[in-house]
Amino acid sequence: MWHKALSSHQLEVWAAPESQDLLKLLAQKFQAQQPLPELIISDIGVRYGGGTSLLATELCKWCAEHVPHVRVLLVNPRQTQIKEVEKRWATRRGAIDLLPKISIDNLSYAFTIAAQVLGIEVKSESLQTVITNLKYQKTQLDRGAVHGKSIRQTATEELARKMAMIPLMVMASEPTTESNQHTLPSQKRQLALDATISELKLYDLQIDLEQVGAIARQLFQDNPLLPALVVQDQGNYVGMLSRRRFLECLSKPYAIELFTKRPLRVLYEQAQSEILQLHGNTSIVLASQLALSRLNDEIYEPIIVHLDGDIYSVLDIHDLLQAQSYIHELATKLLREQTQTTMFQTEKMASLGQIVAEVSHDIRNPVSAIYGNTESLLTYIEGVMQILRAYEKEYGTSAPAISETLEQVDWDFVRSDLPQVVRSIQSGSKYLRRLVDTLQSLSHMKDNAMPEPVDLIECVDSSLMILSSRIRNIQIVKNYINLPKINGYSDRLIQVFMNLIGNALDALIDLRSQPDLIRQRHQILHKEVDEIHSSGNLQTVSEITWQPLVMISATIAKIDDRNWVSIKIADNGMGIPHEIQDRIFDSFFTTKGNTKGTGLGLAICHQIITQQHNGKIVLRSPYLNDRGDVTIGTEFEVLLPTMAL
Template sequence: MPSPKRSSPKLPLPRLLEAGSQALCLESLLADLPLHEFQVESHHTGMELAQIFEQHPSLPGVVLLEHGCFLGMISRQRLLEFLIRPRGTALFLPSALSVLYSYARTEHLMLTASTPILTAAQMALRRPPEQQSEPVVVQVDPQTYRLLDIHDLNIAYWQIRGVETQVRYERTQTQMIQTEKMASLGRLVDGVAHEILDPVGFIWGNLTHLSTYTTQIMQLLAAYEQHFPEVPPEITDLQDEIELDYLRNDLPQTIGSIRAGADRLKNLVTSLQNFCHIDDVYPKPANIHDCLDSILLLLKSRLSGIQIVRNYGHLPPVSCFAGQLNQVFMNILTNAINALLNQAVQQEVASELRKRQSSIVGPEEQLKPQITITTQVRSAPADSPDPIASRWVTIQIADNGPGIPAAKYQQILDSFSVENRADKETSLAVSYQIITAKHGGRFYLRSQPETIMASSVAPACSINHGTEFEIWLPLV
């Protein structure tokens, strides 16, 4: 008696793994989208697959396995295309899926579940026209493959694009409001500075006359003493009471102190006006040294204990937007001051700990906080194969602080890139954009223990410690 024919096991039922409740964002992955789980062995027939497709209209395709290993994918559309061919139903429905796959085999897009949705959508759009509607194979692990309907991917892509557009719009609005606030604040500060300069001008203008009058009075007193050596007792008592000898010596010094104070106040207000300067549409020539000195004067209250070394070269006027360039200098110098102040605090704490742990503490050699500013005229940088100018002005601002940690270094480089600048708009990123985009210059960053650069190719420079910013501005 012949043995009964063994029937193949039934196909597993497909499952739709719903996406999480978390809203889509720019960093969302394919794992966050609804995925179809339907893997079958290739020995099953086309009839079985057609029945599954009929029972599940939203199923985009099937993942074929050969002895548990990934073989390929057949989409619902490809199956229908072959069934409507002449004698297609008689040929493919009773046959194994491996036979159908040998005819319907096409290149499929396979991505991992950790692929960003934006990247996956762009790759799907680059497929040939005949594959535009094919589902995407998503590999969850080496043995698990799922299918993503191309319509779900497109919907998620446009949702994320809508969110990105809204975020950019809100950020642009915020930047416009902030820019207007800064412009209003600049105009307000400029008006206050102008009002301060008026009385300072009165003081400064009258000091010359006051000094002249004082000298003439002193000459008159000397003439009286010479022609009238005998002074009445009442005048002698008055001279002793007002300390005439001390007054003669101190009055010129007092006038000199008033002059120095008025001069300092005038320079401070002028620096404040320069910093709040609203740039014109076109760049204008400016004195770089005056810009640097004005920023250092504004930061003088924070420079206590920090030595400033100026290695200024002979620079011609540089065509630039002075207000924006002052903002760059302010950002860099503030960054250097913060690093030096943090280092001073850490050294003080470490010193206290050593004093507590040991009763005998030897003399400790500590570097004095220092910021060095070097300016010079140089030839075109090495990373400019077609430079816009043959001569460039370089401004190097270096400190002897602790340097930039590796993690923060990567964050700074990310903020310099065009893709991440809007998301990570730091003061250094804004400075980088002002120098490179607004002025056509170069912006380099170096730090120890590793040499850090904002470009893959940069002029050679060796520093022993700390951080160095280098700005290149073309002389056009």
């Protein structure tokens, strides 16, 4: 179509096949000082050098650097309509325009644009003749099978052309050009999830309203990637003049003569629009949301970034959306990694639970035998003692052999200590059997189990028993009352109390290893900073009498005219900072680091209490102790509804 339309106006037309290196050919003609074409019409989907780089981009760049008088007109044969952002993409690369797929219907419009660039008059009759002939040829096309390329080959080539279009579709990063643009050093590093717009590429070219419009035109020509100019009035910030608004004004009849020779103020009054101005510390995610919430006509306008003082810069919306895309990809990647870590941890805990179930089953049988036989053993010992007392009464112990034997075995001590030894064995086996039963209960959690009456005090004591190896030099204070049973799942409640008590133990152990934090806690609690330093000698940790303490209390609370069973687990550690307390029950949130915590313990506790038991779990840090005094530390209160009578 292009060839016939241009040839009808006696223009010399040369078509370069896709396999030929067009840039190399132009470079050879340029070096040989041979005449070059005035206009190059290029398909934006053609790849350069067999790679993914677009020939259109390289062609525009080469013409701008070597032969500015050669104009490039781009065509997108895969779209029937061109969006404003796509036209802008083309003009920013140096093309005069971007046209949609050329057809018989829009050939006249496309040829008119080419004629304006070439400076020729459109011959309507000649152009209409070409269009009529093209319509006639279209009606004579073979409607049978497509000859030549196979369907597979055609689809493959179309896929390759679409792959070459990816840089346009995702707004690929701009090429680096020498300009007066201001690029922040922080852009060299990778963006974080909470990165701000001040870390992106910003432009700070400024122009005063008293300067003539030709200066603005020259600045845009010298900086093809510049999205907008910062407008000032006698050194004071006024607003922004975007490239799009500027070109729209100049495209009007007689606009170049009217605006370029007059002060920019005249053009600026015509090109004013609503400006989105954000502070430099605005997050990229929030800035993207605000930018995309603008009206359709303003959505692709640049953004003014207010830095420190009176410094204002321009942020291209393309750079902002590209950064937002990177942050979204990064967040997805991190979430995927956290999910995988959770899956691995869940699988590991499931395997560990199976092992615990098997081992506890193997231990339980001999332990039960030991515990069951101790009662019989005590009965047998008492019977033996009766027989020995009867012999002693009947025959006495005056015989030399008997007296010597009794003295050797210390009979008086053995007779009094033997029952106590058996009772000690009985107590130890009872404790071990209870521990095994608790482990076995935890390892056999069932999602479809039915709730049953649960003794919360027994659940707390079972948790303490499992954690007994970690309770070293840490005082456990219990303050219980007789509690009614609640309807729930004992194994899951044991898991909750184990997690809460375990967190308290971890906090106290960590604090005990850091004397400076103990001293800081003492200063905050007693407000004696001046007294500590007044003597000139800093108090040692030993002088600050702090002992790790976990307090567990059980009571009945009345809330909203309803009775609740309350279990409080408190410690006297450093507490939880106020700024993170709202996130403490969020999944994957942890203050212990990736090597110690997964960030799921409290989230699971919250789910067990609120969803499975219709209860509440409350965090207080700091909290009030039993005497009503403010205590630095952390308190978790578990509230569970009592059983209806």
